[in-house]
Amino acid sequence: AASQFGKSKAAVIAEGQIKQTFADVAGCDEAKQDLQEVVEFLRHPERYHQLGARIPHGVLLVGPPGSGKTLLAKAVAGEAKVPYYSISGSDFVEMFVGVGAARVRDLFEQARKSAPCIVFIDEIDAVGRKRGVSLQGGNDEREQTLNQLLVEMDGFGSGQEVIILAATNRPDVLDAALLRPGRFDRQVVVDAPDVRGREMVLRIHARKKPLDASVDLALVARRTAGMVGADLENLLNEAALLAAREGRTRITGRDVDEARDRVLMGPERRSLVVREADRKVTAYHEVGHALAAQLLPHADKAHKLTIVPRGRSLGSALYTPEDRMHHTRAALLDLICVALAGHAAEDVATGQITTGAANDFQKATSIARRMVTEWGMSGAGQLALAQDSSNYLGFGPQPTNYSDHTAQTIDTETALILNSQYDRAHALLTEHAHVLHRLTDELMIRESLSGDDVRTVLAGGLLPDLEVPPLGSSDGPAPSGELTPGPA
Template sequence: MKWWGWALIACTGLLLALILSGSPRNSGELGLSEFTQAVREQRVKTADIAFQGGTALVSGRLTNGQPYRARTLPADPVLKLGTLEARGVTVTYVAPPRVSVLGALSMLLTLALIGGLIVLLIRSRNGANGDAAGTFAKSKAAVVSEGQIKLTFTDVAGCDEAKQDLQEVVDFLRQPDKYHLLGARIPHGVLLVGPPGSGKTLLAKAVAGEARVPYFSISGSDFVEMFVGVGAARVRDLFEQARKASPCIVFIDEIDAVGRKRGMNLQGGNDEREQTLNQLLVEMDGFGSGQDVIVLAATNRPDVLDAALLRPGRFDRQVVVDAPDVRGREQILRIHARKKPLDMSVDLGVIARRTAGMVGADLENLLNEAALLAAREGRSRITGRDVDEARDRVLMGPERRSLVVREADRKVTAYHEVGHALAAQLLPHADKVHKLTVVPRGRSLGSALYTPEDRMHHTRAALLDRICVALAGHAAEDVACGEVTTGAQNDFQQATGLARRMVTEWGMSEVGQLALAQDSGNYLGFGPQPTSYSDHTAEQIDAAVADILNGQYARAHALLSEHAHVLHRLTDELVARESLSGEELRTVLAGGTLPDLPGAARPEAPVPQGGTLHPEGA
């Protein structure tokens, strides 16, 4: 609090003390009726009368020696001289008192208090307007001082190449003279590119933790406001602070919010976002040799960034932080499992193989869900069952065992899921199933979980097998029940999308090796973009997509019809057990039998014809 605030509080307290001390409510104060009654009863010995304005002040002593004071009107009959002397009162008229020091001080403090309140009100209004304008122009970056970030590269896994590229930035911030002597120029900016949750922000913090330098963190959307010029002012303020704290790191998260391509404002006029981007370009190009400021930025849409932002001298280097492979996923799981008590049944290597496509944030959430499940059931350690259940919850949602499902619907769902699993097992390039279930989860009545492989390239045969597996659930319903249901809606969407990409993006059809896919990034916001091909080509694309889908559906139908006896047997087992693991599935396919369920009768299984099954093409 400022000095005038304390002064105002002190004046207020002093004024209240004076008012209370000068209050007429004292022990010797007599009311008008009490004074009149005392005069009539001849209990008043002396009376000193003073007239002040329209008030008569009476003071003196009673017959018992006690002092008294009273206030009344000058025309009060009790104050007549004859009346008082008749009652034996010694009367004295005194001159009106001058203004007392106490009264004067009380008046001055009152005036000072009122004046102070007025000044405070005026200053608060002016200050509010000035502070609002200053706040808008100030950067909203979170500043972390040197040494406060404890995160290092050892806490980041699954992106060894990205860490190697960023190690040069760390070395430059630690030993800038080594590079300056050789005339080397460290990249002014490093752009971290990768899918959401892959660890871009984590890597930026690790760079600051390794280099032990100040760290400025801000989001791209924090620059842009509805007022023109505010974003550019914030950019100037941010880099001014960074220059004063150099060597340091400036991290801009989601830079595509402010760094999109210019010239997309069809309404004309002044574009606040473009002004902000122009100021950012000027600031990044204005670093001198003595200003060791490294700008790190993260985005998952590098294709929408302005070309001037990506040229050498600004963001000189792009570091790809992609989804980790199986080894990287295992390392990430081990980092997140450091502070979690794991049971011996938890195999992080197996979990890594079953979580293809997951990024660091997904894996951290997986172990956190497993810890929540273990705590909910009162266990002190996380078991493998908790991790499996957590993976199912993350991918498909929680179990809905309270949902009432008819036996006929459960049977159809079992045929559908077994159709997927059986086709995946028989086709050579398909991902194998590691779990089947007819327990409702989320919005699905059943599901088949696969163990995908990390592949850099996908052949046409592998893609066709994936489409065949996706359509095999619908085909299994037709083979087993003679009719189909609405349960294959998502399967058709996945199969159609994959087939269309084969035709329009990857040149895997009779249409030809042409790039026919439309750009999905419509930055103007005025409906779909026009196609780059004719209506005849569009008809060829639709025909090629339909040929792929119809051909793979016929293939799945024929495959399941040939192995219908196994389809029925697996379905009976799945209905009886509600879930089948990959090992149990392979046991049945090899002609073996599963252990009996406790207290349940085993369904009669058809005798397999032709012995054990062999994958197609094996």
């Protein structure tokens, strides 16, 4: 009905119905500590009122997608045991001007009646973007909605026991008026967890999953650097699906390893017919990466390399990265050298180079260019030369903040870094060519090698005999043929 058009679309969860608490959230201890004050205010507001304290009524949760911002907001409501209003920023904006503002008024009117309570606005950047910077001019509906939101948040006095939580992964695009004191004046960062946080997140998601003794969650945490809570939950869910598909009653370490590979690169493509020559080149390429990583002092070590095709890749080398807060110039140069070592290994072993290193070149070039333009790690000097895209409207070429001569210097310094590290990788693998050939022969037979296998061969040791699968098993090596593989 027309009378309902301006009503709020917020989902209302009554007091006590939310079961999530801070015990269900891991990997963001500082964020929980900041929000504990909000919980205490909702539980015992008189303690703050008698001292004349003003609790921030607007708390902005900032972090990458999947890091747990929505879960954390629910946990605050669950801890405080108060009503919870949940709405997305896009639910306010309609094609008719004024509807969004009416919905904001209705939402805050309901919240005041239910105080103390929590109002959670997800993806607030959909309605809270900076005003007046669009190429097409202002958006009347969105700006009126934002104006009404600003007015309503100003309308809360010190006695109003309503907490506004909002979440976004784009705090840089929010209007300055939204972030001033009295509105969203407190920002809580919910970032990707570190190795300890990832282990705690995995333990939470593993509560209702029967894990075998072979599953080492601490080891899984070390091998999943950069993953957020949603990624880790998906990883364990994939492991459970694999175990169920195989008819097992418990999730094994092999299931978790396969799930990680599947999440990062896609499922195995053992049906893909690959020429023996292409398998050989792929093996040299991946061994080149792993061997260089093992020999360089600051590089992350490989824990697995395989020539089993996955997704669009014919092979891969997986690393166990360290959680670093800062990257030294030596570590970045080693990282570039490892990225280029696959291409160098092809040349050292066969005297030919292939198209399989395109992604490696992109990664290496990106790091080298940032060393020149952002981090002052080249002969170009300590200058910030990266392009600022915050005010770019998306029309025409993006303007630069440096001259043509400086642009040529950037290209020269980037090429200097890349070429020197390629020569370094080439010399390193030439020196250890006997290890390169032996590891490649082992990889061709076994299809997968562990980091321990690489270290054993490098030290001159022998690998254990390969277990031959029973006749008729489908676990043998991938078939060879004369068809050209898909793109790497």
